[in-house]
Amino acid sequence: MFDFQTLLAAACLVSFGFIGQKLIQRLRRHSIKYLQGPECHSWLVGNLPGIFRAEYAVKNEKRWVEEYGTALHIKGALGSDILYLADPKAMQYIFNTSGYNFHKTRQARVISSLITGKGLSFAEGNIHARQRRIMTPAFHFSTLRVFLPRFRSVAKKTTQKWNEIVQRMGGQGVIEMTSWMSKTTLDAMGETAFNYKFDSLDDGHSDLSRVYTNLIPDSFFKRSDKKLLFEAIWSYIPWWLVTIILRILPTHQLKRIREYMKEARRVARHIIDTARQEHPSVKGGAKDIMSILIKANSSENPKTKLDDESLMAQMTTFMFAGHDTTAATTSWALYHLARHPPAQKKLRDEIRQAKKNAAARGDSDLTIQDLDSMKYLAAVMKETLRYSPILSLLQRQAGRDDIIPLSTPLKTKTGETITSIPVSKGQVIYASIANYNRLKSVWGEDADEWRPERFLDSDYSKKQKTGLGVVANIATFGTGLRSCIGWRFAMTEMQTLLIEFIDMFEYAPVPGKDDIIPATQTIISPMLKGDEGHNQLPLLISPAPDSEDRG
Template sequence: MLRQIASLRALDVVMVSGVTWILLKIIRTTRRRLRSTPIRGPPNPSFVFGAGQVLLKAEDPGAVYEKWVAEYGLVFKVPSALGKSRIVLFDPKAISHFYTKETYTYVPTTLSRNLTEMVAGRGLFWAQGDSHKRQRKQLTPAFSNAAIRNHTAVFYDSAYKAKTSWDTILDSSENSTIEVQGWLDTIGITGFSHNFGALDGKRSTVADVFESFGNATPSPLAIAFFLLAPFFPWLVKLPTARIRLAHKLKASMGEISQELLARTRQEKEGNAEGEQEDKSIIGLLSKSRSYDNAFPAATDTHLVQMRVLLLAGYESTSISLTVGVFHNNATLPFSHAFGFGQWALIRLSQNLDMQDKLREELTQFSNTDPSWDQMNSSLPYLNAVVHEVLRLHPPVQETTRIAAEDDIIPLSDPIRTASGNYVDYISIAKGTLVSIPMRAINRSEVFWGADAKEFKPERWLDEAGITGRAKELQGHRHLLTFVDGPRMCLGKGFALAEIKAVLSVLIKNFAFELPDGPDTKIELARGVLPRPKIAGEEGYRVPLKVRRMN
């Protein structure tokens, strides 16, 4: 009898808990609807997956977004999984408002933070609010203009090491094709005083893990997992292949971080081998007095920040010198340090006249290398090429955040609501998902004109070349590549200086062509971040025909 009573009580508890959960969901959903502006958007093609599958299967998700903009205006609602929805912002004023309030009002979802902690720990990418503000302040000295000037010589040193290696390859082989992606390893040396081995033709565990992410073709089950995980965060605890890779990546970065921390301690104690001062990002960070004051016992904090910088820097810097995508709420926040060389070499190989024009501009520094100041003031076409690559190829395609509190978002242009009224602001209720598709906006004809999809560096040669409504966009040079506001890319200046330095060396000394000419098909490999590959090549492969210029 007692067992029966205990069983009934347990069942009652389960039933009451279930009913309470359902009632809370109903109350929260009702509150959100009452406090939110009724926004129009495309119909829901699937209750289970929403419009996620439509965007994932589209060859160009940006074209899908532009179609919705044309039909519903610069702010619209997109169906998500399990009957949920998210608000998409294309409106410049709304985007500026969103970025201004990011980290306090608009914060990563539970899933996004769990994934970030799983891979990079509780560092800058994971932190929110005052914690983020404090950590960013501690990291800032490593990315100052003075620090970037100190790094410039190392950028050049790494570029010339690659040049020497390529010269050896061209001397010893009649085959002039070089797989450039594996050589672009500057960030590993400059940022962390750690050589990942690419310049010596070696492979690293970190590189192998990133490639494994891209080599695996997502199965229907993986896609379903990906679309549903934002609503069931516990799914990331399952031992899937990609989750195991994420743990392997974190372990590899932890080993490198331990090595770097030990080296920094030796230098502080005067026991470091060699007399060369460590001017890397980690070296500058470790010597920051404010950092030491804030964290007297900084071992764990140092390791977390090293993993954050390593993950962002290693992956994204190598991507752009030749670049699937985590989408919607699962977008990992690796959007704060970019390099762009891979795409630059691809674009210049598709447009040989532009490559020649850039090389001609660089001849003024035939006997020397431009300083950091000269790169910014004396090389307008190099600057134009780099910014056009930034515009067309942001590593992270979209950011989704959840409203931590009710908010009012102002609009540049009135939109028509689902009830037929026109409004110049929208009400956002706590718990609402809000997305900004950066890549789509960077390429949108609404902002950049009819030639928005074209690679056209000339648009950057003077301010008059920025046509359409692009000037209404905030952020670096009207681009959303580095985002804006309190989470604007801390390594922006670092990335720009690095790509300019490396490109100046490579373009002065080599001519690049695609294997089958300018019409060679390039596609995106779906990995941690979008990386380019030549169609038909295994993994992340960008083999280019390389010819010496002297």
Template sequence: MISVLNVVLASAISWIGWGVLKRFVLTSSLDNLPGPPSASNLYGNIRDLLSYDGWDYHRHILDTYGRAQKLAGPFGVSIFLTYDPTALHHILIKDQPTFDVVTGYTIPLSDQSLTSTFNHWIGEQHRKQRKMMNPVFSIKHMRDMIPLFYEVTDRLCSSLKTKLRDERQEVDILDWLSRTALELIGQCGMDCSFDSLEGEGNDHPFAQAIKQYARLASGSFGFVLNPFFPYINKWNLPRLKRFTVDHIPIDRVQKLKGVIDVIYNNSRDIIDKKKSALASNDKAVAAEMMKKKDIITILSKLANLEADESSRMTDEEVSGQISLFLFAATDTTSSALARILQILSTNMNAQDKLRKEIRDAERNGQLTYDQLVSLPYLDAVCRETLRLFPPASFASTRIANSDAVIPLSKPIIGKDGKEISEIMIPKGTNILVSITGFNTNPDVWGADALEWKPERWLSPLPQTLGEVRSPGVYSHLMTFLGGSRACIGFKFSQLEMKVVMATLLSSFKFETAPGHKITWKMTSVVAPYVDKPDGPHPGLPILMSVASD
């Protein structure tokens, strides 16, 4: 059987490889663009760019080769990298259907279904599901969720006070923030609890799987596989695909498969319980379910009770949403919160100013939604941190599904010395959107673009921001992207960040913990790692104490 598998794999790889060679390697209209020389025949520039420590290389190519450049991808594929605002507006908004998201890891999970746990929908399917989910992320719904947010963050605050016992102690704040973010999306999104937030650690399989996924799916590993996904996804042979995945002799693939299975099975368990409750013959149970405001209950009602037949979501689609929400709402938000607390631990003036603003607003009790979103310095700190340190350095890879022409905001100089004002993008070209590049572009943000300065949001922003027509859905930034593929949960994320920050800073003081080397790794979601004798481990040790009144 293994020999048959080897033949199938060899044939498939040869066929796909020839397609890649024909379409990308022989010639490319991108060859005249500036860009770094290829570092490897197999990986091109991708291993350097997407390595865990790729910050310096990323900064180098942004500063050296500019707003629109050509990279060498795996197997010699040409990749277009850009942070030009006009190009981004064209790719993400004006001509978005031409530049769709590359499908992610595709692993068959049953005989009947082929699903990618963090798969993106395409075309009309995406538009349909997005329209159905928009009410879940409305301002009205955010207001309704405030009590749930505070219930979770009050538990966090109580546990930390118990741990500190009025003493100044070192705390791994990343672990607590990750647990809190998971519990918040569990309560507000799934109507279930993943963590009591009592004591140290959390062994819930969802939490462990999400942490492992971010590490296993990061770096050049996934990007090398991108050229193969369009071909693999055309094979409607789920049993063969699963069999193939089961027998790939790569430890990382097997671990990733196990992680995705855990997430998928837990997602289906949530769906089954929700469906059972919605269909209950007990009128009291059914009535209670109709009152619930969590994301999945609302999504289930929209999908299965209120939507017409053609618009209803399948269980596979709802499962994909559970997985996506859990991953996106846990790692990205905890990353941003950890970054803010690390910065504030080294900038006591900013921390004291923010604490005073929060405490002054809390004099009449727990903050409402409108009070939270109107705190100017809290808002400025969140915006500035998300600008300079976005949780993801790149957007999901786009791929041109037809030949296209992309205009630039102003001309660049090609390798032949001539000006280029628009770029011909061949069908099948992979496109990398540099979120960091746009958010730190000095032509847009000014000469101090690489400085953390919340005050920039408390005065008129640079005139250049209005001139470049940023496609971002949030504060002129690319952190949450823009257009129909913008992060649908960015309002949820913002509210979560502000509730957690208000709760923690009102009660605690944060200082740098001595004796630790902290590095931020460029995993799929940026995360802090602390050096230990056996190597770097995810974590952010920080000194905490109860803040004086």
């Protein structure tokens, strides 16, 4: 038997060998140092603190793009070179045109495996294509008709809870939105995707909700130099060693993540076992997520089969991606509407008119077609996704030598003008969703303003030269083969929530607690300036005009 010190020494030797090999490989690549970029004051962590530890999400990155252009050179950890992009044509080439040739970086995949398991967000190449092909029917437009009443039921339960709070406070009260949105979307995801009740809104004893509370801010907000360096080293050591380290290292961050994943897997197993008992044979026409997963698990065809571990990984992936990102975006939508009363009133008027129209034709509730007809609601959602994306950037790595085209000619350090950038296999790329979503060349001179009306301009899309993203040229849901598989699910859920929330209540900033910042974690969530470290969005709510008698 080997003692711990011997194993640790062996691991260190292997690590140093791999790091040396990777550094040598890096020296042989095409250099991107001719590109302009910000100064770097640390060989160990490079410019990474300006991205992952900024008080304001993408604040430094926005300044870089304004100063150096939409393609620039930044330094990563251990002296590495990173190509930072916000150029539309470059991003379209990487995510759409090139297929799987630009894969996720090791660091991005490790973080995916930590918080979601080795599911769809972790998989690459043919494995990803097969998993996505199996899962796609669960997110078909026709399935959303079944989900809509469940989304509405959860939304109404939330408004009932808020109404009780407001009445106790004399007709007006402060609601902390991020925690309520997390509970709401967790319950909605459970009931629609898994036919499972988390009962978060009823203060049920959900261990998953308990271990998830503040997990992401605790783990990824304001990462220290040590954390940034530790995460960077993942790219230089073999995967099996990364797995062992993450399994045994006793840091507070990893302990919390391991506790969450243990509970997420326990819940996933319970849901799977219950579904199998209640539905031992899944009918061929069943299209909900749970049915699709179980059917794939029992398949005899290797092309359509998900083994037990893959099945669990898809479950834990949707538990995270299916509620946390939606919660953040809905919170941001309420924040912007609270700060723009005319927009809030305009949306409320549209909602009430749609409900009147439905009642006039004899329908008690809005249909999917009604949601699609609500142009201002769609504009509010699109503008929120553009202005307040849940992801700052996507990390990719070139799988082969390639040439990335640019939509805007760029001047190098020597003054030469270039229209493309040669990259070598292994080149790390940071594609900035947040900065692309704010480019004035794409969105106009008012790109830094939250203005839903831009999406009501029928000629607006015609003015945009490069198509990117699955919704209105916005990059927030990703684009290409790895775009968010559940984007229709998320849009329908958020629209349904906003319809009930805006119809029932009026929202305003809380005096003295209205300085909300977009905080960079794995996702961008609201935090209160001066009280950072946990997600927080307090809003003052009161019954909306003429809505006191609404159900």
